Amino acid sequence: MGGDASVVRERLRELSGPELYRRNAFRVTGASTCAARRTIVRRRQQIATAAKAGVAVGPSGELPLPGAAGPEELRAAFDVLDHPQRRIVDELFWFWDAPDASCPCEPELHRQHDEAVRAHARALDAELGGGEAPRRRAAGGPKRPAGKKKGRGGPRRDTGRPEDGYWQTAARLWRMLLGQRAVWAHLRHRVVALDDKRLTETAVTVLEAEVRRVLVSAVAGLAARTQDPARLARSCTQWTWTGRGVLGEALEEQLTPLYESAESELRETGRNSPAPSRNATGRRPRPPRPGHCAPGSSRSWSGSPPSPASGCRWAWANSPIPPPCCSTTARWPCPPPRTRPRPSGRASTCWTWRCG
Numbered sequence: 001m002g003g004d005a006s007v008v009r010e011r012l013r014e015l016s017g018p019e020l021y022r023r024n025a026f027r028v029t030g031a032s033t034c035a036a037r038r039t040i041v042r043r044r045q046q047i048a049t050a051a052k053a054g055v056a057v058g059p060s061g062e063l064p065l066p067g068a069a070g071p072e073e074l075r076a077a078f079d080v081l082d083h084p085q086r087r088i089v090d091e092l093f094w095f096w097d098a099p100d101a102s103c104p105c106e107p108e109l110h111r112q113h114d115e116a117v118r119a120h121a122r123a124l125d126a127e128l129g130g131g132e133a134p135r136r137r138a139a140g141g142p143k144r145p146a147g148k149k150k151g152r153g154g155p156r157r158d159t160g161r162p163e164d165g166y167w168q169t170a171a172r173l174w175r176m177l178l179g180q181r182a183v184w185a186h187l188r189h190r191v192v193a194l195d196d197k198r199l200t201e202t203a204v205t206v207l208e209a210e211v212r213r214v215l216v217s218a219v220a221g222l223a224a225r226t227q228d229p230a231r232l233a234r235s236c237t238q239w240t241w242t243g244r245g246v247l248g249e250a251l252e253e254q255l256t257p258l259y260e261s262a263e264s265e266l267r268e269t270g271r272n273s274p275a276p277s278r279n280a281t282g283r284r285p286r287p288p289r290p291g292h293c294a295p296g297s298s299r300s301w302s303g304s305p306p307s308p309a310s311g312c313r314w315a316w317a318n319s320p321i322p323p324p325c326c327s328t329t330a331r332w333p334c335p336p337p338r339t340r341p342r343p344s345g346r347a348s349t350c351w352t353w354r355c356g
Contacts, residue, residue, distance in 0.1 A: 004202040007085040012210050015093065016217040018128055021063075021121035025087070026094040028069045028077035030060030033091045034100045034193075037082075044078045062095060063121055084199035091190060092207055093117060093214075103189045109182050116173035120218070123166035127222055164231070167219075171238035174215055184208055212242035213250060220250035224257075 015023055026033055029047075031040050050057050051071060069077070080086045095117060096103075097110040177183050187204045216239045219232070226232045239247055 004085055004198075004200050005206045007083070008089055008203045008206045009210065011080070011086040011089040012207075012214050015089065016214050017221040018124055018218050020093060020214065020218045021117070021124060022065065022128070024094050025077040025080035025090045027061070027063065027065060027121075028073055029081065030064065031081060032061075032098040032100055033094050033096055034098045034102065036100075040078070040081050047074060063118065063125075066125060084194045084196040085203055087194070088187065088190060088199060088203050089207065092187065092211065096186065102193065103186055105182060105186050105189075109180070109186065112173055113177055113183070116170055116177055119166040119173065120170035120215075123163040123170060124218055126161075126163035126166075161231075164235075167235045167238060171241075175241050178211065212246055215239065216242050216247050216250045217254075220247070220254045223251055224254045 021027060025031075029040070029043060031043055035043075047057050056068065080090060095114045096105075097107070097114050101110070184204055184207075187207065188201055191199055191201055191204060219235050219239055222232055223229075223236070236247060236251075
């Protein structure tokens with residue numbers, strides 16, 4: 001049972017991040033999640049034969065990969081499908097409504113699950129540059145906001161980005177799905193159907209405990225490479241239902257290497273920078289006084305939004321207000337540095353001011 005859990009967790013780590021669906025073995029191979037072992041072996045042989053003959057095997061199935069999979073990628077994907085403890089993980093994150101499905105689930109469960117996967121995969125494909133998410137809405141797909149539509153918080157703004165609608169649909173449907181016992185009953189049925197002594201219901205227990213972290217890892221991974229932090233912040237807030245501190249920890253895991261790299265570069269720059277020059281009086285220029293800043297400089301901090309009562313101080317970890325010559329230019333969800341306690345309940349906020 002312990003080996004069961006460790007293999008499932010290892011596969012979950014491999015899938016974590018924005019490439020969650022691009023690495024899915026069923027998407028790479030074009031196989032059905034309900035395909036029998038002999039069907040998968042036959043598919044593998046067909047692809048191998050075509051490769052030897054120099055014939056390119058195009059993508060197949062719904063939502064094929066943006067580009068053709070290479071030989072190594074195909075081999076690794078088929079190896080996953082040949083291992084039931086790893087295969088069951090990929091089944092959770094791919095389509096269930098297949099012609100060869102034999103589970104006793106209600107059709108509505110499969111439909112909701114597949115809509116969640118479809119919307120999430122399309123949103124991530126668009127973010128990763130694999131082509132724009134389709135604008136034509138499939139049955140049950142996300143609706144784009146049309147102009148000024150009244151709802152919570154007043155009129156909604158049409159962002160013109162189709163993936164924004166897919167983010168909303170994916171978060172809403174995954175939240176609805178993970179609260180249903182039928183989802184885990186389906187996976188337990190699949191454990192029985194695969195009929196392999198290496199796979200037990202322990203795998204389903206691990207999936208139920210870890211699936212939320214994997215889902216938020218996709219949007220957290222984008223935080224390290226986004227060009228539009230404000231828009232990504234809106235996507236992050238849709239996943240706060242995953243649990244207390246889950247989103248903050250995922251963001252910290254993704255952003256900590258960036259913090260450490262920037263800190264290292266700053267130290268290196270400080271060691272290599274020349275000594276301060278002297279002004280006309282022969283004295284070294286004094287650093288800016290508290291509450292002021294040098295033109296062209298910038299400072300960042302994390303925590304609550306700044307307020308006049310907090311004072312005007314140079315501090316990396318506090319929440320000062322911008323000096324008079326500065327303006328706030330950005331805010332985005334972020335974890336605090338490792339030297340500060342982790343946020344409880346929700347992610348903190350990063351702010352940046354730039355001085356003119």
